[in-house]
Amino acid sequence: MQWEIVIGLEVHTQLSTQSKIFSGASTAYGALPNTQASFVDLALPGVLPVLNRGAVERAIKFGLAVNATINSPSIFARKNYFYPDLPKGYQISQYERPIVEGGSIAIQVGETEKTIRLTRAHLEEDAGKSLHEDFHGMSGIDLNRAGTPLLEIVSEPDLRSSAEAVAYAKTLHALVRWIGICDGNMQEGSFRCDANVSVRPRGQEKYGTRCEIKNLNSFRFLEKAIDFEVERQIEILEEGGSIRQETRLFDANKGETRTMRTKEDANDYRYFPDPDLLPVEIAPDWIEQLRVSLPELPQARRERYVTEYGLSGYDAAVLTSSREMADYFEAAAKQLPERVKLCANWIMGDISARLNRDGLDIGECPVGPAHVAQLINRIQDGTISGKAAKTVFESLWQGEQGQDVDAIIEAKGLKQMSDNSALEKLIDDVLAANAQQVADYRGGKEKAFNALVGQVMKAAQGKANPAQVNAMLKEKLG
Amino acid sequence: MTLSINDVKQVAHLAYIKVSEEEAEAALSQLSGIFKLIESMQAVDTSHVEPMSHSQNLVQRLRDDRITESDQRDLCQSIAPQVENGLYLVPKVIE
Numbered sequence: 115m116q117w118e119i120v121i122g123l124e125v126h127t128q129l130s131t132q133s134k135i136f137s138g139a140s141t142a143y144g145a146l147p148n149t150q151a152s153f154v155d156l157a158l159p160g161v162l163p164v165l166n167r168g169a170v171e172r173a174i175k176f177g178l179a180v181n182a183t184i185n186s187p188s189i190f191a192r193k194n195y196f197y198p199d200l201p202k203g204y205q206i207s208q209y210e211r212p213i214v215e216g217g218s219i220a221i222q223v224g225e226t227e228k229t230i231r232l233t234r235a236h237l238e239e240d241a242g243k244s245l246h247e248d249f250h251g252m253s254g255i256d257l258n259r260a261g262t263p264l265l266e267i268v269s270e271p272d273l274r275s276s277a278e279a280v281a282y283a284k285t286l287h288a289l290v291r292w293i294g295i296c297d298g299n300m301q302e303g304s305f306r307c308d309a310n311v312s313v314r315p316r317g318q319e320k321y322g323t324r325c326e327i328k329n330l331n332s333f334r335f336l337e338k339a340i341d342f343e344v345e346r347q348i349e350i351l352e353e354g355g356s357i358r359q360e361t362r363l364f365d366a367n368k369g370e371t372r373t374m375r376t377k378e379d380a381n382d383y384r385y386f387p388d389p390d391l392l393p394v395e396i397a398p399d400w401i402e403q404l405r406v407s408l409p410e411l412p413q414a415r416r417e418r419y420v421t422e423y424g425l426s427g428y429d430a431a432v433l434t435s436s437r438e439m440a441d442y443f444e445a446a447a448k449q450l451p452e453r454v455k456l457c458a459n460w461i462m463g464d465i466s467a468r469l470n471r472d473g474l475d476i477g478e479c480p481v482g483p484a485h486v487a488q489l490i491n492r493i494q495d496g497t498i499s500g501k502a503a504k505t506v507f508e509s510l511w512q513g514e515q516g517q518d519v520d521a522i523i524e525a526k527g528l529k530q531m532s533d534n535s536a537l538e539k540l541i542d543d544v545l546a547a548n549a550q551q552v553a554d555y556r557g558g559k560e561k562a563f564n565a566l567v568g569q570v571m572k573a574a575q576g577k578a579n580p581a582q583v584n585a586m587l588k589e590k591l592g
Numbered sequence: 593m594t595l596s597i598n599d600v601k602q603v604a605h606l607a608y609i610k611v612s613e614e615e616a617e618a619a620l621s622q623l624s625g626i627f628k629l630i631e632s633m634q635a636v637d638t639s640h641v642e643p644m645s646h647s648q649n650l651v652q653r654l655r656d657d658r659i660t661e662s663d664q665r666d667l668c669q670s671i672a673p674q675v676e677n678g679l680y681l682v683p684k685v686i687e
Contacts, residue, residue: 115664131657138660147678148669152661156668168657189645196608198682211645245679382606387645392652 115352116316119344120324121273121309122233125286127265127296128240128304128409135239136163136206140444143302151242151257157201162390165190169263170394172295173237176265178405179293180232182217187393190237193383194368198255199242207266209385213394214265214440219289220413221281230282231270237348238264250532265295271310271321273477276340282332283307284435293439306331311343312353323357327364327371327493339364339436415440423447423454432462438477445483446490456490464507481510481517486518496579502528530579534586537578541586544569555591563574563587595624 134141137154154161177184191209214235221228242257267286273279287305290296298305312324327343330336342364348356362371412434419430433443439461446457461476465486469479489510493503506522515521523529531537545552548569554562570583600620604611611619664680674681 133659133661135659138655138658140659140661148665148667148680149663149678150661151668152664153668158668162656165652166657167654170654187645187651194606198680198685244685249676249679249681251684252674252681254676254682255682256679382602384606389646392648392650393645393650394654449602 117313117344117348117351118316118318119274119276119340120271120312120314120321121276121279121340122271122272122431123269123282124308125267125269125283126306126308127267127290127298129168129169129263129295130297131168131172131263131475133166133168134261135166135169135237137261145300147254147256148258153259155201155242155257155261157203159233160172163206163388164356165391166263166393169237170213170396172263173265174404175293175295175402175408176235176267176418177191177214177217178401178408179289179411179556180214180217180235180236182232184401185211185213185215185216186334186395186396187211188193188213188396190388190391192388193238193385197241197244198253199244199257200258201242201257201260205239205241206391207238207385208236208387210387213396217267219282219285221278222416223275223281225427227422227427228272228278230272230278230404233268233270235265235267238266240264264395275342276337278335279309283333283336288412288435288437293408296420300331302333307336307341309336309340310359311340311347312578313344313347316441320342322351323359324355325359325371326361328361328374330364335364335366338366338369339371342369346371355381409437412437412440423458425458426457429458429462433458436476438475440499442476442479442483446487449487450490453490453494456494457487460486460490460587461591464504468507468511480513481507485510485517485519489583492519492523496530496582498528499530499576499579501576502526502530527577529577531574531582532575536573537582537586540573540578541570541590543581544573545590552591564589566591595627597618 128141129135131141133139134155137152139152139155140150154163174180174184189208189211190206192204193205193207196203200467202428207584212234213230214384216234217232218229220234221230240259240262242255243259245254245256267332269282273282278496280496286299287298287349290305291298296304299340307330309327309330310324311327312322313318314322325343327339343362350357362372363374364371398497400482416427416434419425419433420427425433433438443457443461445581446461447454450457463481465481466478469476485508489503489506492498492506493500498506502523505526505528506519509515509522509526510517510519517524531540544566548566551562551565566587567583570587571578571580574583596619597616600616600623601611604616604619669675669678669680672680
């Protein structure tokens with residue numbers, strides 16, 4: 115049986131406001147427990163929520179970036195459940211008329227582009243944290259996080275593999291950072307994914323029964339959890355069993371998902387409009403104001419890199435994976451309009467590898483785009499070889515010679531021999547010392563030629579231009 | 593819609609309210625009365641009426657994104673039954 119995988123993602127993004135969504139307490143990460151929990155966050159009797167304009171603004175920006183409908187009025191609802199990290203006994207969320215409805219995001223998987231539809235994105239407050247370590251058999255509650263603004267972004271079940279799910283999550287992650295509504299810090303929980311996974315026989319229209327995997331806080335876990343879950347479901351179905359709709363947890367240590375709760379005891383949240391909050395009206399001119407404040411979006415840049423620079427869809431996607439990366443690339447490309455592909459290769463290759471080694475982001479790269487452009491220029495004009503360029507790059511990275519590319523080349527003696535007469539003498543010496551190989555080559559052994567090139571390069575201590583050596587050798591032996 | 597005794601018990605369970613058999617029976621008859629009232633209201637044709645999300649015809653005011661609250665942990669925790677290391681302690685809950 116051929117199975118088709120169906121995935122939808124729900125992503126909780128923490129909005130980058132200074133203060134909480136309904137109170138004036140700080141949202142800064144890492145404060146001492148409960149020092150940022152105000153009366154509203156603690157749900158003391160008589161307090162009322164007041165909505166943060168900054169949270170609404172960020173939600174609208176997101177809606178505009180994905181071409182969604184911005185609902186006005188938009189309303190808040192109470193989602194009722196009992197848990198001590200939520201002292202009100204309900205979470206303020208949105209049910210009917212979420213602030214953002216519809217829209218879509220284009221993702222790149224290999225060389226294929228695919229559009230993923232969004233169902234909605236709604237504002238809600240985060241809950242606090244429960245610590246179940248040993249407090250004499252009790253749980254410790256920290257309400258600093260309670261009331262932190264979240265935008266929950268829900269996709270349609272348009273994803274067909276874990277690779278597509280990861281591509282979507284990464285694209286969304288890049289987008290929310292790009293438009294400055296979320297810091298995207300996954301270790302601190304600013305970007306958390308839940309995956310709805312089901313399988314169906316290929317060709318069948320009806321969706322299979324789905325399971326929801328909660329709280330996947332890295333792209334790797336997202337991929338592993340989906341792969342495991344798909345295998346699990348297919349195995350059950352192929353043995354003639356059926357899938358039970360349930361919520362599952364991913365155990366990162368074991369690499370498997372397990373039951374958290376089944377549908378029978380699923381929460382009935384009894385949503386209803388929150389009487390403490392009035393409908394939010396969003397004036398068209400506010401939306402327009404936010405629309406013009408948006409930067410050029412990753413999708414637009416990606417298309418521009420393909421049409422304007424002739425890059426492949428894959429390269430364009432990599433280079434627009436963050437705004438810092440795209441800005442870096444463009445700054446280098448502007449100085450080398452004829453060598454854009456080479457700039458792209460350097461950034462995706464040597465520079466990314468070097469950044470990874472030190473665990474740095476491109477925004478923290480000690481070698482600026484202007485220096486990279488200059489370095490590429492020196493390869494192009496034949497001053498240095500591609501191999502020597504790597505040495506120069508490392509020197510630039512270390513800040514040697516005041517990051518002057520030419521001074522580094524000079525100081526390290528990396529200049530290629532462009533002087534024909536010096537090279538000619540070298541070649542003559544090599545030919546004289548390797549009479550056997552010369553004879554072999556003339557006798558038809560092509561391999562002998564490469565050996566001779568190697569000898570010349572060695573004699574030149576790597577400073578000869580290989581193309582030039584090739585040409586001159588051919589001429590001499592011809 | 594008719595309400596059953598099980599519906600009452602389920603709602604009580606979700607709301608973490610402990611009810612005895614008699615209380616459940618009493619709640620059933622009271623709630624059924626309310627449902628009857630709703631039923632008679634449903635006879636009114638509201639198909640052309642936009643549903644309200646709030647009883648007052650007002651619009652939500654927004655506040656600027658500024659930190660206006662300072663740390664009042666000591667004050668807040670002075671009325672808590674049990675605290676430790678700055679945390680509020682509650683009976684253990686693991687789902």
